[in-house]
Amino acid sequence: MKLSANEEYGLRCLVRIGYAGEGGNVTIPEMSQAEGVSPAYAAKILRVLRKGGFVKAARGKDGGYTLARPAESIVIGDVMDVLGGRIFESSFCDSHAGQAAICTRSVDCSVRSLWRAVQVSVDQVLSKATLRDLLQNEEDMNTWVRAIPGAKGLHSIQ
Amino acid sequence: MKLSANEEYGLRCLVRIGYAGEGGNVTIPEMSQAEGVSPAYAAKILRVLRKGGFVKAARGKDGGYTLARPAESIVIGDVMDVLGGRIFESSFCDSHAGQAAICTRSVDCSVRSLWRAVQVSVDQVLSKATLRDLLQNEEDMNTWVRAIPGAKGLHSIQ
DNA sequence: CCTAATCTGCACTTTTTAGTCAAGATTACT
DNA sequence: AGTAATCTTGACTAAAAAGTGCAGATTAGG
Numbered sequence: 014m015k016l017s018a019n020e021e022y023g024l025r026c027l028v029r030i031g032y033a034g035e036g037g038n039v040t041i042p043e044m045s046q047a048e049g050v051s052p053a054y055a056a057k058i059l060r061v062l063r064k065g066g067f068v069k070a071a072r073g074k075d076g077g078y079t080l081a082r083p084a085e086s087i088v089i090g091d092v093m094d095v096l097g098g099r100i101f102e103s104s105f106c107d108s109h110a111g112q113a114a115i116c117t118r119s120v121d122c123s124v125r126s127l128w129r130a131v132q133v134s135v136d137q138v139l140s141k142a143t144l145r146d147l148l149q150n151e152e153d154m155n156t157w158v159r160a161i162p163g164a165k166g167l168h169s170i171q
Numbered sequence: 172m173k174l175s176a177n178e179e180y181g182l183r184c185l186v187r188i189g190y191a192g193e194g195g196n197v198t199i200p201e202m203s204q205a206e207g208v209s210p211a212y213a214a215k216i217l218r219v220l221r222k223g224g225f226v227k228a229a230r231g232k233d234g235g236y237t238l239a240r241p242a243e244s245i246v247i248g249d250v251m252d253v254l255g256g257r258i259f260e261s262s263f264c265d266s267h268a269g270q271a272a273i274c275t276r277s278v279d280c281s282v283r284s285l286w287r288a289v290q291v292s293v294d295q296v297l298s299k300a301t302l303r304d305l306l307q308n309e310e311d312m313n314t315w316v317r318a319i320p321g322a323k324g325l326h327s328i329q
Numbered sequence: 330c331c332t333a334a335t336c337t338g339c340a341c342t343t344t345t346t347a348g349t350c351a352a353g354a355t356t357a358c359t
Numbered sequence: 360a361g362t363a364a365t366c367t368t369g370a371c372t373a374a375a376a377a378g379t380g381c382a383g384a385t386t387a388g389g
Contacts, residue, residue: 232365
């Protein structure tokens with residue numbers, strides 16, 4: 014259960030574009046240098062974000078990237094899906110659906126239930142957080158941080 | 172954020188060995204067939220579990236694998252770590268530690284905080300669940316399922 | 330119209346992960 | 360001792376992910 018490079022750098026680029034704000038423009042060379050990846054690789058990632066509908070690009074001189082829609086409408090979970098998939102592929106045990114007695118006593122279903130639990134848990138965070146949350150100041154960020162049971166605020170998890 | 176093949180099949184094998192119970196023995200051919208992977212691959216995964224101290228092997232005729240220690244002492248999070256890593260590698264922004272004002276306004280820290288939140292969230296499940304939980308019947312499994320906010324029980328996430 | 334700055338697309342190489350193979354070592358049973 | 364069932368190891372191949380390079384298209388400004 015690791016983050017892929019696409020997810021890591023893709024989200025970083027998106028946040029950077031978000032910080033540029035309304036009408037702000039960020040170029041590939043800028044992101045490349047800021048995030049420490051090659052321009053070619055940044056370009057590759059940006060293409061994914063563009064095709065996913067999160068950013069739009071302007072070509073030519075003074076070109077660059079801007080958010081395609083308001084930050085509060087960009088759900089981080091959706092971004093993750095596009096960048097690398099939030100998928101748990103424990104696709105067994107579908108035949109047992111509903112047969113609780115058998116199901117709970119099988120390897121398939123034990124494992125499957127665990128993955129589901131993890132998936133639900135991750136979604137608690139990723140489906141609630143929008144790009145806007147990531148751009149806000151600390152107090153606002155605590156909105157989604159507090160969704161995590163046990164976390165008292167940003168400082169408690171940082 | 173995907174599960175690796177190692178994590179998927181490693182955990183499945185471990186659970187299967189767990190089901191065999193005290194003194195029970197599971198062989199590579201058995202696991203191979205049950206999980207639909209080649210014997211060679213199963214062997215490779217089992218080696219990881221053995222080196223991680225979760226199972227022990229008996230060679231020769233009537234040989235096979237057994238749990239190396241009681242199921243209740245095997246934390247699933249630890250198993251995951253060994254099989255593929257539960258690591259979020261957003262290792263930037265360490266220099267800012269403590270400087271909240273600057274930190275929250277930076278790409279590094281926004282993203283890092285999110286990863287931490289996800290990590291905490293995942294740990295809510297994986298660090299609480301033991302192999303014993305996965306082997307128990309439905310009612311017992313709800314112990315760790317209930318740790319997920321919003322989940323009312325096993326059925327609610329399955 | 331020319332130039333410089335920019336994105337675009339595709340093919341390529343490198344690195345990591347997944348999966349296979351074969352030869353060897355160990356054990357139970359007869 | 361012999362045999363069959365089993366794990367062990369390391370090297371190998373295949374597939375996927377990460378990362379690079381280059382020729383082309385677009386645009387702003389002189």
